[in-house]
Amino acid sequence: MMNGNVEPLRKAVSCPNCSSDSARSHYPFCSKRCREMDLHRWFSGSYVLASQEPEFSEDE
Numbered sequence: 001m002m003n004g005n006v007e008p009l010r011k012a013v014s015c016p017n018c019s020s021d022s023a024r025s026h027y028p029f030c031s032k033r034c035r036e037m038d039l040h041r042w043f044s045g046s047y048v049l050a051s052q053e054p055e056f057s058e059d060e
């Protein structure tokens with residue numbers, strides 16, 4: 001509501017992480033969780049995660 005930079009709907013894209021429908025606010029991912037998980041994947045080569053992340057459930 002307060003976001004003045006809302007983008008128009010794009011064509012439907014599946015979340016690269018779990019293949020669910022993507023959300024505009026987390027494009028092209030379906031959720032913040034999937035976006036972060038993807039980032040973690042990228043960073044895993046350079047950073048050691050200090051916190052334990054729950055295993056990805058494909059039943060989401």
Ligand SMILES: [Zn+2]
Pocket residue numbers: 015016017018019020029030031034
């Ligand atoms: Zn997802």
